[in-house]
Amino acid sequence: MVKTSTDPRVRLTDGELDRIDAYWRAANYLSVGQIYLLANPLLREPLAPEHIKPRLLGHWGTDPGLNLVYVHLNRAIVARDLDMMLVTGPGHGAPAIIANTWLEGTFSERYPSVGRDEIGMTELFRQFSFPGGVPSHVAADVPGSIHEGGELGYSLMHAYGAAFDNPDLVVACVVGDGEAETGPLAGSWLSNVFLNPARDGAVLPILHLNGFKIANPTVYARIPETDLLSILRGYGYQPYVVAGDQPMEVHRTLATTLDRALDEIAEIQSRARRGGRVERPRWPMIVLRTPKGWTGPAEVDGVPVEGTFRSHQVPLSEVRTNPQHRAELERWLRSYRPEELFDPTGAPVPAIADLAPLGGRRMSANPHTNGGELLRDLVLPDYREYGVPVGERGEPVVGATGVLGDWVRDVIRANPDRFRLLGPDEVESNGLGAAFEASDRTFLGAIEPGDEHLAPEGRIMEVLSEHLCQGWLEGYLLTGRHGVFTSYEAFIHIVDSMLNQHAKWLKVTRDIPWRRPIASLNYLLSSHVWRQDHNGFSHQDPGFIDHVVNKKAEVVRVYLPPDANTLLSIMDHCLRSRHYINVVIAGKQGAPTWLSMEDAILHCRRGLGIWDWAGTDTGTQPDVVLACAGDVPTLETLAAAELLRHHLPQLKVRVVNIVDLMRLQPESEHPHGLPDSEFNTIFTTDKPIIFAYHGYPWLIHRLTYRRTNHPNLHVRGYKEEGTTTTPFDMVMLNDLDRFHLVIDVIDRVPQLGPTAAHLRQAMVDARQECRDYTRTYGEDHPMVADWHWG
């Protein structure tokens, strides 16, 4: 818990304000230097064209505001010995954040070639947004970041995710007023309904109204301030406004306001932690209104720049070729009085350097921001003990996620400080209701009689926003914890774009030596495309897999366990894994259990395999391969295999089931890729393969087009035909049903005789019979609904 301003060490003095201003000027100077300079970093000589970068890339507009926030947070950290980190919504303001990490020494620790001296400053400037250097955004390369600001909207949810289960952490979060217009950010304010002040840390939102986006004013800066405050109060915050364009005034107001906010946080936490009922407090936040591009050129070529959208990127654009622009840049840089800020070696003068916190208290070195450093393994109950004993093959018929639910319940129990299950109001609906035996849902809103499984102390996160589930979980993982996000399969597309950014983060951090691996982001997708009995076409979309496999192979894994036991094995594997995105798709409705726990473990370890018991090739070369991936396609494939065994006993059918989709790719393309020799052994090099697949059929072609036997591969899958109908009608609509698979076999195995022609017609008739029955009675024909293996 944080100290309060009753402590004399916290009180603000005038000398401190001067030092704060100097620090701010230093950070602003370094920000401008990064955008413009290749050499002459201390302006020892007049600026010449050769000192200027050939391509001016970077964003100035937000930098002075970020620098302002940073130095004031530093003051508070030192005064109160705060455990604080910063999430930077306007993450394109990397020059500011990098400047601060250099001032506090972290940048040089992480990148020893960039020392805190003149040579280091030269390199700091040169390498910014320069080929081979650090990118122009607050990317993973920047110490202290868990949030790259390229795609806007996710800062506040990341901040909350970081705060959960970190009671002593204060997460400051700058929200840009541009970002505030996005849906995901607008939907994030209510996160405080899910933050428990006794158990979780604090989030301090700082809404920075600099008034402009790339080319437009922002909405929140142009509605009446009373309206803005009304919104924020309505969301349960106590907003404090700090506004101005006179630095010393703003410094004083911001410092005292920050003190007030941190005092309130201390009071809230102290109240909540005294024991007794935990209630949702009114959390403080800050609305900071300062000019965009503050302290930059007021005008350029007669057009206003400071305080307008024109300062968004590079206010002076022709510095190399236009002497007036160059002179203006020099005036601008010198306005910060660098000679007062840096000593002759180029290092920050002690009055500045001493203002920064030390060691892990620096926001750029806070261990929470390099979550892998804090990561502790989950305590995982032995999943084998949760397995379903298999009697007859295919028995029992169980909901796979329901079986998993028991294990998830015990994972929650065993890890009360480092694991979260999240879902958009779909935990129960996805079959994981057993989890509520271990924990309620976190909820700080009013709880009423008749409510179930709701409590401030709950650990399961349910909110009807896939964005929040994803963003909270990302923040939680990036700060060194673990989690599972369960969603309906179709709607996980809502976070496609967030997945992109997280995948990029994982990809980049694999190559940053000081970034430690974090826990994988685990998706458990249920209520999938084939079983949307209640909801129909709008809920039918298996394309998330396609989206995910476009990401870098090193960071993505896709699993389609065919039954409950394989699902257990896969989820255990996922929760032990590091630095991946794991997508697991499993059904919730009753479905056959095909493999004993022992067989399931072996099968999952291999990722794919021949199911001898289902085929008729008995170790010889088959006539045809029936491949399947996904629970429903597996069911249809096995039913087809049975039909073939019964009606065409002479046909040698091999059944192959794929759990780990990445096994299909060549080993050159994915670390899980099966070597060609093994692929050829399993799938043959010349026999027809009828592949029943859970998703869009083209994906299987895209994964296998380099395989020898690809020309004989025929894939059935979801071809965007759906509605509210019965389960078997759904597979028929997409030609994935057992009867169609038999037809596909007959059409592709040339040597079959008249028995096959007869069988083919019987299959056509069976399809029609099923369709007619369903249209008449509204349910599936007993011959498919009551089918059992064997």
Next chain:
Amino acid sequence: MVKTSTDPRVRLTDGELDRIDAYWRAANYLSVGQIYLLANPLLREPLAPEHIKPRLLGHWGTDPGLNLVYVHLNRAIVARDLDMMLVTGPGHGAPAIIANTWLEGTFSERYPSVGRDEIGMTELFRQFSFPGGVPSHVAADVPGSIHEGGELGYSLMHAYGAAFDNPDLVVACVVGDGEAETGPLAGSWLSNVFLNPARDGAVLPILHLNGFKIANPTVYARIPETDLLSILRGYGYQPYVVAGDQPMEVHRTLATTLDRALDEIAEIQSRARRGGRVERPRWPMIVLRTPKGWTGPAEVDGVPVEGTFRSHQVPLSEVRTNPQHRAELERWLRSYRPEELFDPTGAPVPAIADLAPLGGRRMSANPHTNGGELLRDLVLPDYREYGVPVGERGEPVVGATGVLGDWVRDVIRANPDRFRLLGPDEVESNGLGAAFEASDRTFLGAIEPGDEHLAPEGRIMEVLSEHLCQGWLEGYLLTGRHGVFTSYEAFIHIVDSMLNQHAKWLKVTRDIPWRRPIASLNYLLSSHVWRQDHNGFSHQDPGFIDHVVNKKAEVVRVYLPPDANTLLSIMDHCLRSRHYINVVIAGKQGAPTWLSMEDAILHCRRGLGIWDWAGTDTGTQPDVVLACAGDVPTLETLAAAELLRHHLPQLKVRVVNIVDLMRLQPESEHPHGLPDSEFNTIFTTDKPIIFAYHGYPWLIHRLTYRRTNHPNLHVRGYKEEGTTTTPFDMVMLNDLDRFHLVIDVIDRVPQLGPTAAHLRQAMVDARQECRDYTRTYGEDHPMVADWHWG
């Protein structure tokens, strides 16, 4: 403009309230009937198992609230002769909306087999959520809908989109309190900053707090009501609360509140349309707090159901097998007193039927909800006049979107009532700044000195929310207008999931005869993956194409124009097209112009073609095919072709450019697919194809795997390698550069001799030289930066 309650015809009478309640009971009765009954719709005999559907699918919880809103809106429509439509956020409440469309006769007009009599009622019940019938959500099959409620979050943005440029339309929009938690919905409230009361219609949001989602209470129902109202007021609304669980009381309050809200809308519009300065008014809205599953079973098996989440779907689940449940259902149905509501033939009694509006005033028959009926062609200026005259091949170097901007400007001018350009603060940044010569941006917030191109009268929509741009445009298109959405390529993934739903809508409505085709949804994606000089990795993602091509072939088109003139031709085509999703990707930076306007037209008409002038095969069979799609890949391919012509003049190189990506697919897979014979003629059946592609290379394989020459196809594209660097370094990072393409040719054409080996080494050296130069000087090597064709 709407009548006000000073008009005596608008005043509420007690008799009217009774009739309203009867209408509500009728709609509730019909809703329950749809969920449960197969027969015996008027309860002429006691309910028996055979009267019950075998599978009970549907959502009851939201129905009574929707029915309540519907009948009260009907009263207002009749009293005020309103032009009103309804957007139903809780669109899973289809039983309610369908019930109302049947009561007002529209359902029977659209589906003549479902008449307004006992047989029709039987069929109405049977076909709901039944194989072969209408889906369980307010899908496109439901008359009066422009919004399928499966994926939550988009109702309010659709409502605003429908209201733009429809001055006489009032769009009522029920927002569910579950949906309200989503980011996109939370971000929608500010839409009123973009609605001009003088020119646009009105949106009347009705936030329905029934308190629960699937398994949870909702956040907005469980924060203090003062907080909720504070949020809504802050967003510029005047919220009126209607709360209760006593029907007659709620009827009275809702009717008078609705009167008040509609009076205020009338006053706002009248004030704004008197002339003079248009300001952002405080629009009325309604907060409706009624029990979930109101009037349904209070308890089932001793557990509370009405007013809890347990009424979300089917409150009584065992009606076929459990006599108690069946008796409870019968009690429930009879509680609506059907004998008072329907005459002996099964038709609604006159007192009820007469309450509905007539003809096109019925919300279910409002022509705006079947936008194709109102659609008028755009007036399109002759794009050929905007073309760039080509001098030397490749000259001039221009930004393609900048050239297009002039044409877009004139499209805006020529269509002041039916065309909108939308973008997330990226219109200027994407090179379309010329549009502002024709129109300002719509903005009803405060406008300050120094602002540019902002006015309430503006027609260009800019808000930093891809969700809003997409949702507004969908609403606008679905009500019969036209538009273009311009975005950065990477961030259009933010609306992946919205795209899914719109594509489904287009797919389904192709097969609904009474739905007329609407204008296509046109994406102009610029600031694409190859030219993110300022922003780096977070802004680099070309995967939207992959996402789109998974949709039904009949509704998607993807274009990659290689230069300014082809872009003009393509955009003209897209704006004339109907019922598609067109994705156009084009650069904004200076790039060569390859084709004269005349050639561009021919090339775009063909969709792909051999560029004779760039190759050396001169009509003979080539040794190698260089294929390209996208502006940057085209540039690199032509540079590679030039290198080959110069260094290996004996090698016969064919250059093929692809504009219309769908041409690559087999004609069986896509209507634009090239017949195999033509494909073979162009790409040969046995020569190596080196394909330089704009996006992820696997997509080209997925499109072409069935082509004869696919085994010889080698694709270069974006393989997820990026950062902030120079344009040429970006293509080098992904092996798409000219030098690497030459290496690819040499490695794949076996007959080349020692000259080729020498050239290969030169290419390797050139790559290294370029990389070194860039790392040193921060810009591209002059040999690539200053390259010109010829």
